[in-house]
Amino acid sequence: MQLHNSLSRSVEKFEPIEAGKVRYYTCGPTVYGYPHIGNMRTYIFADTLYRALKLSGYDIQHVMNITDVGHLTNDSDFGEDKLELGAKKEGVDAWQIAQKYTDVFFEHSKLLNIRTPDVVCKATDHIPEQIALVKSLEDKGYTYRTSDGIYFDTTKDESYGALGRLDKSGLRAGDRVEMGEKKNKTDFSLWKFSPEGQKRAMEWDSPWGVGFPGWHIECSAMGQHFLGDQFDIHTGGVDHIQLHHCNEIAQSECGTGKRPFVKYWLHGEFLVVDEGSETKMSKSLGNILTVQSLLDEGFDPLAYRFFCLQTHYRKQLKFSYESLKAAASGLERLYQQIAPLTPDADQEISMSDMAKTLIKPIFDDLNTSKVLAALWTHLGDASLSKEDKWSLVKAADLALGLDLTNAKQKISFEVDPKLQALLELRCKLREEKKWQEADVVRDQIHAAGYEIADSPDGAKLVKK
Template sequence: MSELCLYNTLSRKKERFEPLDSELVRIYSCGPTVYSYQHIGNMRPYLFADLLKRTLLYNGYRVRHVINVTDVGHLTDDADSGEDKMELAARESGMDIWQVAEKYTALYKADLEKLRVLPPDVWCKATDHIPQQIEMIRVLEEKGFTYSTDDGIYFDVSKDPGYGRLARIDLSSLRAGERIDGVSQKRHSADFALWKFSPTEGAARQMEWQSPWGVGFPGWHIECSAMSQAHLGLPFDIHTGGVDHVPVHHVNEIAQSENCFDVRPCVRTWMHEEFITFEGVKISKSTGGLYTVGDLEQMGIEPLAFRFFLLGAHYRQQQMFTDNAVVQAQTAYRRLVRHALDLRASGDGNAAAPAGGFRDRFHAAINDDLNLPQALAVVWEMVRTPDLGPREKWALLRDFDRVLGLDLAEARIERGEIDAEIEVLIEERNRARANSDFARADEIRDQLEVQGILLEDSSRGTRWRRA
């Protein structure tokens, strides 16, 4: 059996994975800020985390997985100026801020379900952990890591000699002493807000809390430190997120957690997924390509076909999204489903049978830092090999699907309410064929095709499916 190796951003290397607790692996995944729809680019982090979790389960570990929902404190500008995204979204939509959070959280979770992302063991949200965040800030203050300005309480990065190690930031060469844009009272550009005071003029905030420093709200990074500690304890095994979080969000999270709780390192393995690019350019708010899972469905792309698409590239590689690429993926996905249906019809077999090394190769692929493209190649080869019978293949395919998550055991070709009518026509056509009346037979087939019904004749009779 192969060893599980994962790429750790801390060391910039693949490392053999060893859980802190011999059986239970603890994972924290940075979740979304729920001020808007999540687009398909936003789905990759959770697909990635899902594949990580499934791979751990496949290796026999138990997993405790936490995903947070950030519903306060994420500013539109840099971490310390600009407006709270949630407050802004509420004002623009005319909804109550709590409704905004609820709405987009629900949509987000529905999309994850469509993509067959296993639900985490714990969902948590920032506004449910305000006391924990305040307590962390209090401890940091007590230890001398903070200072106060007119607009908030800041973390003083110069007090942390290890600051920025994750991103290999060299503070001394980082514009130190330079004038800080926007927030003039910051001592260093890398200093960041732990607590922000509510504005004294203008519209009142909908979300604000009492604290030892006055009424206000928490900074964007502190919620992850508080919630990961609360739900997993420190240290824990794996923290996941997007590459964009390496230099700021996660660096700051480490600074807060390690200095508050004196646990170093607070996380053993940091894993970061790359972006999906849209016709060569990153999908983002400003550059477009903002399809949602729902948009894909409108285009005729099934959610699981999109999942299959994501399996086609390694998580640490930027993946090119184009309409063409996703359609290609859907074609392949549907072909695999058809194989699954045929194999399933042959009955259940024994997955423990020799299986020609396919299981080992599949396992080795996913254990090599989640190389799903490689694993998929093994899947195709297995499906098409003449060396295995259909029942063995079906057993293996179901086994592999524990990681792939394509729901192959439940897959089916969609049938509708007009079955009876179709059956009658098919019978008539088969009578015509038996009488060599091919003109009539083809006429019926064409007629059904117009309705989106495709016929497939085989030695076992005629089957139909939707186009």
């Protein structure tokens, strides 16, 4: 298997630290609002990597964190905590915000067929580990104190910034960084004190005073806790390279004295919005679309997964409803080709050589579009038997997660008349502006395993 390693900026042969085992960490969501489909592209990529490792026969331990504290609105360690700010906006406390958006994240993941990692860990459940790591950095002389927190002195770590190829000043020209009392532009907070006279919903005692952890320390502490001082793979979005991941590496390697912290760093590219200019989708730019927005437009969320898989994860992907529509009809055509192949009783059979060849590109740095192209070709090949084709579909499904083996149900599912009646009732209630009653009916539909997609041609039921 070959993977692109951001450390070397090249595609390398993958060799885990321990033969046959992969310890794998994914930077998870900051749960202060709806995840947008650009965020979800990164998790589709992380999920594809998991599938490829699994198909390679590895025994995998996959960990993902939930950032539910300490991620500030300004990446240079100032501004407000995103969770506390979100709580203020919605008139609840930070704990409720975290719970609400963690649930939303996993609902959206499920709709996109993204598997839940083996371990999902919240930053707030691992405060002692984070304090212990800061303490060990302090004992080794890597930290200093300012009036608002404990900071990591990046000049003490000779290899600081290697992942991001940061120059001596540590910054790209034009970057502005708020310095506060920091000694160096690249220094970052490990522990922040609660603002004076302000009671935060989330704060803890520490050897330095009441406060909360900096954003980066959680991934170092939880990665170490669950996967050890050194592990194989770490993923995230390309926007993590310059700051978050450089800081994670510095904390972990200086804290444990072991290098490298992680052997392979993999990063997913941005989803950009098609507006003539290539702007990334981001909450601060206010151009976000969510999985719910896609459902509201009548799309099956898997059409978005299909859309993502057509482009390599290291290439920017331009989003527009036009191109999503094209992907949706592509997926529909694929389902239509596959449906007639569905056997009456599906048997577990070992993967055929032809199927192994079909999915091979997934092991070449996750070349999903090549797997799709090969699948199309084989489906159209009249010399192949129905059984042969079905075995290819099954293998492709393991690699791609597009629910291909359910093609029959996907294109021809007949809606239970009771559910259809509920859908009509909800429409009627909404027309009469009886929102609460309409929501009760919606919940019944959800409980039966369906989502409602509101489209210009009326509401439709989509199987969850």
